[in-house]
Amino acid sequence: xxxxxxxxxxxxxxxxxxxxxxxxxxxxxxxxxxxxxxxxxxxxxxxxxxxxxxxxxxxxxxxxxxxxxxxxxxxxxxxxxxxxxxxxxxxxxxxxxxxxxxxxxxxxxxxxxxxxxxxxxxxxxxxxxxxxxxxxxxxxxxxxxxxxxxxxxxxxxxxxxxxxxxxxxxxxxxxxxxxxxxxxxxxxxxxxxxxxxxxxxxxxxxxxxxxxxxxxxxxxxxxxxxxxxxxxxxxxxxxxxxxxxxxxxxxxxxxxxxxxxxxxxxxxxxxxxxxxxxxxxxxxxxxxxxxxxxxxxxxxxxxxxxxxxxxxxxxxxxxxxxxxxxxxxxxxxxxxxxxxxxxxxxxxxxxxxxxxxxxxxxxxxxxxxxxxxxxxxxxx
Numbered sequence: 510x511x512x513x514x515x516x517x518x519x520x521x522x523x524x525x526x527x528x529x530x531x532x533x534x535x536x537x538x539x540x541x542x543x544x545x546x547x548x549x550x551x552x553x554x555x556x557x558x559x560x561x562x563x564x565x566x567x568x569x570x571x572x573x574x575x576x577x578x579x580x581x582x583x584x585x586x587x588x589x590x591x592x593x594x595x596x597x598x599x600x601x602x603x604x605x606x607x608x609x610x611x612x613x614x615x616x617x618x619x620x621x622x623x624x625x626x627x628x629x630x631x632x633x634x635x636x637x638x639x640x641x642x643x644x645x646x647x648x649x650x651x652x653x654x655x656x657x658x659x660x661x662x663x664x665x666x667x668x669x670x671x672x673x674x675x676x677x678x679x680x681x682x683x684x685x686x687x688x689x690x691x692x693x694x695x696x697x698x699x700x701x702x703x704x705x706x707x708x709x710x711x712x713x714x715x716x717x718x719x720x721x722x723x724x725x726x727x728x729x730x731x732x733x734x735x736x737x738x739x740x741x742x743x744x745x746x747x748x749x750x751x752x753x754x755x756x757x758x759x760x761x762x763x764x765x766x767x768x769x770x771x772x773x774x775x776x777x778x779x780x781x782x783x784x785x786x787x788x789x790x791x792x793x794x795x796x797x798x799x800x801x802x803x804x805x806x807x808x809x810x811x812x813x814x815x816x817x818x819x820x821x822x823x824x825x826x827x828x829x830x831x832x833x834x835x836x837x838x839x840x841x842x843x844x845x846x847x848x849x850x851x852x853x854x855x856x857x858x859x860x861x862x863x864x865x866x867x868x869x870x871x872x873x874x875x876x877x878x879x880x881x882x883x884x885x886x887x888x889x
Contacts, residue, residue, distance in 0.1 A: 510537065511601060513530065514595065514600035515541070515603075516595060517629075522655065525776055540600040541561065541598040543564040551574065561583060562582070563584055568587070591611070595615035597622075601624055606630060607630055612630035613874075620644045626652050634733040636828065637829070640874075655779050659731060662734075665755060665766055674757075676743055679727055679743070684723075686701075717835070719849075720813045722817065725818070744806045748804075751767055752765045753768065812857070820860065826873060827863065830880075833859075833879075834860065
């Protein structure tokens with residue numbers, strides 16, 4: 510029986526993780542859940558899966574939640590609550606699915622507590638990849654990717670030597686506006702940006718998909734997950750999202766991972782690795798799909814992806830600042846404060862103002878993150 514804790518249980522990845530667990534009750538038990546503001550859904554999850562510990566965003570919500578969950582359930586809140594669910598339960602596997610840089614400290618706490626990690630929080634490696642990977646090595650735990658693209662690369666590399674890799678290619682759907690020119694993006698609305706053509710995701714990730722920031726974060730994450738230089742990490746647009754990513758080896762053989770776009774497959778693979786079990790997902794019929802399409806990445810059309818590569822190559826606090834500036838800009842767009850194209854302008858300006866610190870410690874990362882958010886919030 511594998512004991513699971515989930516950070517971000519009420520979000521898209523969290524709810525799908527619980528769906529996977531519900532199909533294999535003989536294999537999994539839920540030890541802890543950390544949600545955010547969605548009190549009613551979190552209460553339902555607690556009643557159904559009976560975790561010993563649960564956490565919400567604020568003290569007020571925690572007091573409300575205590576009235577909704579079974580007696581004996583320990584209720585926590587805030588950053589300390591996330592840390593408790595990450596490191597203070599009997600779980601041996603922690604799914605980190607919170608959105609944004611708030612996932613860094615609890616993920617590190619879980620690693621230091623000797624727990625294996627199912628990583629769906631890109632920002633953890635983007636902000637502090639050198640610290641996280643060293644901690645993984647030092648504590649001898651597993652770091653298993655949950656993002657569909659990184660799971661695909663991980664699966665393609667099974668049984669292979671990383672020294673034989675020529676390059677890896679992450680596929681990108683192109684997001685909500687993949688068929689629009691830059692001129693057509695000036696006045697797009699929040700509602701339009703949130704209409705992802707292939708995947709059902711949260712608001713922030715959906716906007717990131719439209720700007721291609723999401724793919725940029727994945728490029729940086731792939732650098733740390735697989736230990737490859739940025740010159741060996743490519744991105745290609747694949748509108749159908751059937752090929753989730755692929756690896757080309759030095760003999761020019763290519764191995765790809767295919768499937769219908771359904772996050773429950775990579776989630777379950779992380780939970781059950783190295784075993785494969787039946788899933789509640791649809792089988793892929795290539796005959797029905799009939800055609801797959803691909804486009805070279807246009808970095809002028811998607812400048813945020815170029816900014817991500819540049820930040821990754823600069824290293825140090827550059828990737829932290831890239832991520833923090835984007836998080837702030839996206840929230841400002843969702844709040845109606847700025848236009849869609851201003852997201853990339855803000856990221857670029859914040860990066861230009863930043864003096865990169867090499868090999869930063871956690872405090873330097875925290876300071877750079879706070880600085881970038883302040884500057885990104887002040888740019889008009």
